[in-house]
Amino acid sequence: MTNKVDNHLRAFGMSGLQITDNIATIEDKYRISLGHHKRQADEQDYYPQFDSEIRAEAASMASHYETFYCLEQSIRELIVSTLFDKFGSDWWNDGAVPANIVTDVEKRMQRDKDSGFSLRSEREIDYTNFGELSVIITFNWDVFGAIFSSKRAVERIMNSLNLLRGPIAHCSPLAADEVDRLSLTVKDWFRSMG
Structure with a gap:
C-alpha cells in the first residue's frame, strides 16, 4: 500500500x-x-559590464518599444491587406504607392542586398519608414476612408506617433508625459477606426 x-x-x-x-x-x-x-531569467546576466541604471532604463523602455512595434506592424498589415483586397497581389507596383516611396524603398532594399547581411524582409512594405505609412494611407484615402472616420485625424495621430517613435527607436528614455501621450495616441489610433 x-x-x-x-x-x-x-x-x-x-x-x-x-x-x-x-x-x-x-x-x-x-x-x-x-x-x-x-x-529568474538567464538574460538578466547579459553584459554585466553595463551600468545597472542603464539596464534599468532599458527595461523600462522595453514595454514602449513593444507597444510601438506591435502598432507599427499592425499598421503595415492593415495597409497590405486593404490594398491587396482593392488592387490585387501587385498593388505595390500598380500605382497604390506614390512613386517616390517606391523608389526610396527600392534603394533601401538594394542597400540591404549590398550589405551582405540577411534581408530584413522580402516585402516592400517592410522597407517603408513610419512616416511613409501615413502617406500611403492618405494617398489611398478612397479605400481607407471606409476604415477611418477622418483623414485629418489619421494624419494628426500618425504625426504624433512618428514624433513619439523617435526616442523609442533611438534609445532615449521617454518622459513621463510622453509615456502618457503614447498610451493616449495608441488609443486615438484605434478610436479613429470605424
Missing part, C-alpha cells in the same frame, strides 16, 4: 512540475502572465 501511495505522490509531483514548466513556456511565448511565478 505504501508503495502505491509513493507512486501516486511521485506522479502527482511530476505532473505538477510538468504543468509549471508548460505554464512558464506559454507565458514566455505569448508574453502574458498567468499568475505563475517567473523563474
Whole structure:
C-alpha cells in the first residue's frame, strides 16, 4: 500500500512540475502572465559590464518599444491587406504607392542586398519608414476612408506617433508625459477606426 501511495505522490509531483514548466513556456511565448511565478531569467546576466541604471532604463523602455512595434506592424498589415483586397497581389507596383516611396524603398532594399547581411524582409512594405505609412494611407484615402472616420485625424495621430517613435527607436528614455501621450495616441489610433 505504501508503495502505491509513493507512486501516486511521485506522479502527482511530476505532473505538477510538468504543468509549471508548460505554464512558464506559454507565458514566455505569448508574453502574458498567468499568475505563475517567473523563474529568474538567464538574460538578466547579459553584459554585466553595463551600468545597472542603464539596464534599468532599458527595461523600462522595453514595454514602449513593444507597444510601438506591435502598432507599427499592425499598421503595415492593415495597409497590405486593404490594398491587396482593392488592387490585387501587385498593388505595390500598380500605382497604390506614390512613386517616390517606391523608389526610396527600392534603394533601401538594394542597400540591404549590398550589405551582405540577411534581408530584413522580402516585402516592400517592410522597407517603408513610419512616416511613409501615413502617406500611403492618405494617398489611398478612397479605400481607407471606409476604415477611418477622418483623414485629418489619421494624419494628426500618425504625426504624433512618428514624433513619439523617435526616442523609442533611438534609445532615449521617454518622459513621463510622453509615456502618457503614447498610451493616449495608441488609443486615438484605434478610436479613429470605424
